Amino acid sequence: MKKGWLTPLLFSLAALTGCGDSDWQHEEFSTGNSAFDFRIPTNTPAPFVPEDNPMTPEKVELGRHLFFDTRLSGNQTQSCGSCHLQELGFADGIALPTGSTGERLDRNSQGLLNVAYNSTFTWGNHSLTSLADQHSVPLFAEFPVELGVNDSNKEEILLRLSQDTTYQQLFAAAYPDSNPENGSDINFQQISQSLASFIRSMVSFNTPYDRYEQGDSNALTDSQKRGMDLFFSERTECFHCHGGFNFSQSTRHSKTVFFEAPFFNNGLYNLDGNGSYPVGNQGLFELTGKAEDKGKFRPVSLRNIEVTAPYMHDGSIETLEEVIEHYAAGGRAPTTINGQATGDGRQNPNKSGFVGGFELTAQEKQDLINFLKSLTDDSFNKDERFANPHS
Known part of the structure; x- marks a missing residue:
């Protein structure tokens, strides 16, 4: 049946x-309704979208660039995409990944298809209910280190991005009310929100x-x-x-x-x-x-x-x-x-x-x-x- x-x-x-x-x-x-086109069947509910981070195509595109950019790690060796490979459903095919400094992580890299529908994020944290907040884990984690962003290199990482003309345009398009065209106001809140928007857009029901x-x-x-x-x-x-x-x-x-x-x-x-x-x-x-x-x-x-x-x-x-x-x-x-x-x-x-x-x-x-x-x-x-x- x-x-x-x-x-x-x-x-x-x-x-x-x-x-x-x-x-x-x-x-x-709030039900978190969004005008963004997730391209889902009409009988399927859309993902929850928080009011403080509405979905826009421009923000999603910025997040896509950031997701695959190794310059977002402290030593420029890894990106989010290093542990999340599209051909593997954005998992990585190994038991436990290693961070940008070579430390082995304790948890398996999860696939990202429809992660927008999760009620909480990561394997074992009931308090992480926001995709944007979740990014603080891979970005800033110290025990073990993942992407290796810390107080000593945060400004350098922002400088790498702000000096790139492509990112200047992407940030200006995604945040037209707060970001000048020269990229000088780029910040980690925008980075986290954009990454969350891109990952939230990873929705599909075509099996x-x-x-x-x-x-x-x-x-x-x-x-x-x-x-x-x-x-x-x-x-x-x-x-x-x-x-x-x-x-x-x-x-x-x-x-x-x-x-x-x-x-x-x-x-x-x-x-x-x-x-x-x-x-x-x-x-x-x-x-x-x-x-x-x-x-x-x-x-x-x-x-x-x-x-x-x-x-x-x-x-x-x-x-x-x-x-x-x-x-x-x-x-x-x-x-x-x-x-x-x-x-x-x-x-x-x-x-x-x-x-x-x-x-x-x-x-x-x-x-x-x-x-x-x-x-x-x-x-x-x-x-x-x-x-x-x-x-």
């Missing part, structure tokens, strides 16, 4: 009640699944249709964490006036038998200090999941087949990752009740994987609107 976007979303919201996972609640007093939902009964294979039924079933319970039109329970859009931001523990680690994850990578616990939040991370969208491997917050699962096996087992059995014993994640006391395990035949497993591959948006991964303007 065909499953529409609305049905799994309503099921998922109802099922979250009392599930024992962290549902951070936020009130919004085989979407075409099926829009009425093309031949858009999915028989195997993918069977996999879809499994995905939206209580048997696998996938949709409880990855429900709704964006395949993530952590979703906000232009019509949202009240939203939840759930975080889940999916049983990857249990180092001490009491729920601990590796130090420095314990999810929501690092902000709340609550023992029950150890190992809880935001459920990412499954859109483009085929091309955004490896998976999980630490990139510790390499393939979709292994992802299915992980959830079928109800968590990770004791093993060693990067030389560290994981403990028995299946017995993690904080593990979500939705990760209880299930049995699939070989054909059912393949059907489920084939359905996940139907969420790949090849058009997005090649769309010139999001391409590197410097290449």
Whole structure:
């Protein structure tokens, strides 16, 4: 039976009640409507756009140039695009990236398709609800360093951009009321807002699944249709964490006036038998200090999941087949990752009740994987609107 976007979303919201996972609640007093053309189907809500950073084509174009510009890093070696490659759905294909100074980061680079619909940003921070604010992490982070912007080089970075005639024109067009043509008033608030606008514009609903939902009964294979039924079933319970039109329970859009931001523990680690994850990578616990939040991370969208491997917050699962096996087992059995014993994640006391395990035949497993591959948006991964303007 065909499953529409609305049905799994309503099921998922109802099922979250009392599930024992962290549902951070936020009130919004503006629906954040925007006149910007996101090029989305008429029955799909537009992304939430904050009133203090309205979308304009000029701001998006400035953000596109900045996203791919290595001059935005302290030592001019990396850009945002260094860890977010368009052909990989703006993920990077490796478990853990390194910053501009060579320090290894603790979290896997997420894909950016439809990131505009996230209710919170990054893997484990319930307080980051703004794309513009989120950019302070890669720009200014010190432990570890990512792009390496700091007090000693901020003015130099602004000077690099302000002396470029192309940027003088781009900033003047994006901020006509505050920026003179010579670029002397360029600042990091404008940079963050422009980057947020470009990333917010990365919206697309052109997968085989979407075409099926829009009425093309031949858009999915028989195997993918069977996999879809499994995905939206209580048997696998996938949709409880990855429900709704964006395949993530952590979703906000232009019509949202009240939203939840759930975080889940999916049983990857249990180092001490009491729920601990590796130090420095314990999810929501690092902000709340609550023992029950150890190992809880935001459920990412499954859109483009085929091309955004490896998976999980630490990139510790390499393939979709292994992802299915992980959830079928109800968590990770004791093993060693990067030389560290994981403990028995299946017995993690904080593990979500939705990760209880299930049995699939070989054909059912393949059907489920084939359905996940139907969420790949090849058009997005090649769309010139999001391409590197410097290449």
